[in-house]
Amino acid sequence: MVKKGILQEIFSKALYADNPSTYVVTYRDHDIYRRIALDEFVFISEYFQKIPASRIIRVELRGRILYEKN
Numbered sequence: 001m002v003k004k005g006i007l008q009e010i011f012s013k014a015l016y017a018d019n020p021s022t023y024v025v026t027y028r029d030h031d032i033y034r035r036i037a038l039d040e041f042v043f044i045s046e047y048f049q050k051i052p053a054s055r056i057i058r059v060e061l062r063g064r065i066l067y068e069k070n
Contacts, residue, residue, distance in 0.1 A: 010059055010066050014038050023066075026058040027051060 014020045015038070023038035029051075036044070038059070045051035059067040 006067055007053055007056065007059070011038070014061075015042070022061060024060045025056060026060075028055045028057060033057060 014023045020039040020042070021037045024035055025038050025041040026033055026035045027041065041051070057069050058065060
């Protein structure tokens, strides 16, 4: 699913114990950065098959950054 570690914990909590539409994912789509809700990202990426977790740049929850790639 997602790389082990912090991303896995965030996605697991969001998808199974929280409202995934409140999480915002910023990911790289070729040369463009896109921001969408987590539930939409999971649908578009077909559960990380079309868009791998390595393209995720940032995950936010109500404006608070939970994960940011260096």
